[in-house]
Amino acid sequence: MLLSLKVAFVATVFVVLAGTAIAYALARKEFRGREFLDVIFTLPLVLPPTVTGYYLIVVFGRNGLIGKMIYDGTGFTIMFTWYAAALASFIVALPLMIKTTRAAIESVDRNLINAAYTLGHGEGETAIRVILPLARKGIMAGAVLSFARAMGEFGATLMLAGNIPGKTDTMPLAIYSLASSGEWTQAHAMVILLTIMSGVFLYLANKYSKRSI
Amino acid sequence: MGLSVQLKKKIGGFSLDVAWEIGDELAVLFGYSGSGKSMTLQMITGLIRPDEGFVRDDSKIFFDSVSGVDTPPQARTFGYVFQDLALFPHMNVMRNILFGAPDVPKQEKFSRAKAMIEAFKLVGLENRYPSEISGGQKQRVAFARALIRHPELLLLDEPFSALDKPLRIEMRRFLQEIRMQFGIPVILVTHDFDEAAFLAEKIIVYSHGKVAQIGSLAQVVEQPASQEVQMLVNGKMV
Numbered sequence: 001m002l003l004s005l006k007v008a009f010v011a012t013v014f015v016v017l018a019g020t021a022i023a024y025a026l027a028r029k030e031f032r033g034r035e036f037l038d039v040i041f042t043l044p045l046v047l048p049p050t051v052t053g054y055y056l057i058v059v060f061g062r063n064g065l066i067g068k069m070i071y072d073g074t075g076f077t078i079m080f081t082w083y084a085a086a087l088a089s090f091i092v093a094l095p096l097m098i099k100t101t102r103a104a105i106e107s108v109d110r111n112l113i114n115a116a117y118t119l120g121h122g123e124g125e126t127a128i129r130v131i132l133p134l135a136r137k138g139i140m141a142g143a144v145l146s147f148a149r150a151m152g153e154f155g156a157t158l159m160l161a162g163n164i165p166g167k168t169d170t171m172p173l174a175i176y177s178l179a180s181s182g183e184w185t186q187a188h189a190m191v192i193l194l195t196i197m198s199g200v201f202l203y204l205a206n207k208y209s210k211r212s213i
Numbered sequence: 214m215g216l217s218v219q220l221k222k223k224i225g226g227f228s229l230d231v232a233w234e235i236g237d238e239l240a241v242l243f244g245y246s247g248s249g250k251s252m253t254l255q256m257i258t259g260l261i262r263p264d265e266g267f268v269r270d271d272s273k274i275f276f277d278s279v280s281g282v283d284t285p286p287q288a289r290t291f292g293y294v295f296q297d298l299a300l301f302p303h304m305n306v307m308r309n310i311l312f313g314a315p316d317v318p319k320q321e322k323f324s325r326a327k328a329m330i331e332a333f334k335l336v337g338l339e340n341r342y343p344s345e346i347s348g349g350q351k352q353r354v355a356f357a358r359a360l361i362r363h364p365e366l367l368l369l370d371e372p373f374s375a376l377d378k379p380l381r382i383e384m385r386r387f388l389q390e391i392r393m394q395f396g397i398p399v400i401l402v403t404h405d406f407d408e409a410a411f412l413a414e415k416i417i418v419y420s421h422g423k424v425a426q427i428g429s430l431a432q433v434v435e436q437p438a439s440q441e442v443q444m445l446v447n448g449k450m451v
Contacts, residue, residue: 114260115299117286120315120362129312133303 019097049155104138148201244419292359
């Protein structure tokens with residue numbers, strides 16, 4: 001439970017930072033390969049989590065593209081640590097953040113953005129003081145959804161972090177273990193807890209995405 | 214102080230091709246909707262890039278397609294009031310006005326904002342949000358926000374079109390006061406002939422992306438350059 005919260009929280013912090021930046025670029029910048037990039041970042045939403053996890057192993061595994069460099073340099077591998085669980089949750093939750101935030105940024109009134117320019121504000125300041133505050137609801141909704149998704153992440157986590165009791169067994173993984181070993185009472189409790197929490201997060205996400213000032 | 218423009222632009226099926234200049238006066242761009250008036254303003258302020266031409270005043274070039282000069286909108290010191298006013302809904306009146314003076318030192322900025330709030334009869338509304346004030350008050354906030362930077366030129370894109378008649382007339386007087394007080398050239402876009410007749414020191418009549426006539430109100434009314442101009446100034450608007 002605590003592990004799940006820690007993993008989901010860390011993943012969400014990075015999801016919000018990276019997701020907002022990526023969504024901003026996708027919504028406001030014209031560049032080659034923009035829609036291709038959108039597809040790449042959205043893929044984890046539709047791919048089986050095991051496939052996403054597989055890619056993560058290919059990249060971050062001990063012999064992976066980046067993982068090997070880290071391992072050779074420091075002797076550390078992310079595999080089978082809680083960092084891996086956070087990374088898996090990050091990648092899987094990122095598309096939700098990007099989709100919600102991109103839509104929110106694109107719906108900001110063009111005239112308000114133009115007004116900021118004509119009042120002497122450059123692009124960066126306009127983004128921070130006008131666009132992001134006006135897209136705030138969408139960003140909040142995206143963050144809450146991402147957190148809920150990160151809490152529920154199973155497949156990619158299993159591939160990359162394994163299911164090590166006390167180390168990488170986040171709630172969904174623990175539920176899997178409990179159910180497969182027939183410990184129904186405990187599994188029951190955890191399932192209900194996770195369901196309630198997810199329901200609350202969805203409610204919050206809906207609340208944030210409604211009504212703007 | 215004046216402004217001189219030559220602008221060419223093709224967008225879809227519409228083509229704009231205009232050239233005119235104004236001095237220190239209140240000039241009205243007048244014509245049917247869709248004749249390119251608003252587009253002209255957006256090119257002057259730098260929000261739309263012309264295909265060809267220039268935008269310059271006596272001392273500065275803001276855009277010139279030949280020499281490749283294209284100053285971004287935030288560096289052109291023009292006040293711009295949008296048709297829908299474009300007040301920031303997440304900022305109160307005070308912060309909306311302060312937002313118009315990004316390059317002014319903090320102390321100076323606040324004293325200017327205070328002066329603006331008094332001059333524009335907004336005292337007591339500083340902490341209200343745009344959704345909590347009336348249409349006329351919103352107009353005054355938009356003007357205060359556009360003027361706090363002491364722009365060299367004020368551009369107005371049909372700012373009064375959403376108001377009902379009595380208020381519209383009040384706002385015309387208000388605009389004349391502003392023009393006297395700040396002593397800067399004003400370019401007003403409108404398709405309302407009463408408004409043009411009341412305010413214009415110079416009328417630039419637009420038709421299908423071209424200038425149909427430039428002159429004083431009397432010239433345009435008494436010697437319309439074409440039948441279309443005559444139709445326009447006789448108030449037979451579609």
